Amino acid sequence: MNKPNDRPDEYCTVVFRLKNGRVDAGKFVYALACRVEQWTHVEVVKLEVGDLRYELNSSLHSEAKTENVTEQGAGHEQPKE
Numbered sequence: 001m002n003k004p005n006d007r008p009d010e011y012c013t014v015v016f017r018l019k020n021g022r023v024d025a026g027k028f029v030y031a032l033a034c035r036v037e038q039w040t041h042v043e044v045v046k047l048e049v050g051d052l053r054y055e056l057n058s059s060l061h062s063e064a065k066t067e068n069v070t071e072q073g074a075g076h077e078q079p080k081e
Contacts, residue, residue, distance in 0.1 A: 011045065018049070025049045 018024045029049060036044055047054040 022050060025052065 016028070018028055029047065029052075032047075033044070036042055043056065044054070045056045
């Protein structure tokens with residue numbers, strides 16, 4: 001899918017500390033989303049704040065895991081009784 005002149009994607013992990021904890025989590029996520037959407041070459045792939053989790057195309061990840069499990073199971077024989 002990459003064009004010959006394109007460089008491969010790089011992933012970057014950044015950890016922020018929210019000094020007011022959950023109180024500021026919603027404001028922080030909103031401000032981050034507003035800022036990042038202006039950058040054409042950056043997308044948020046995964047975001048975690050406490051127990052709040054966002055993952056880009058999470059349904060695609062679930063399908064891939066399901067297909068992978070199915071493929072692994074297809075090569076094994078069922079135990080004989």
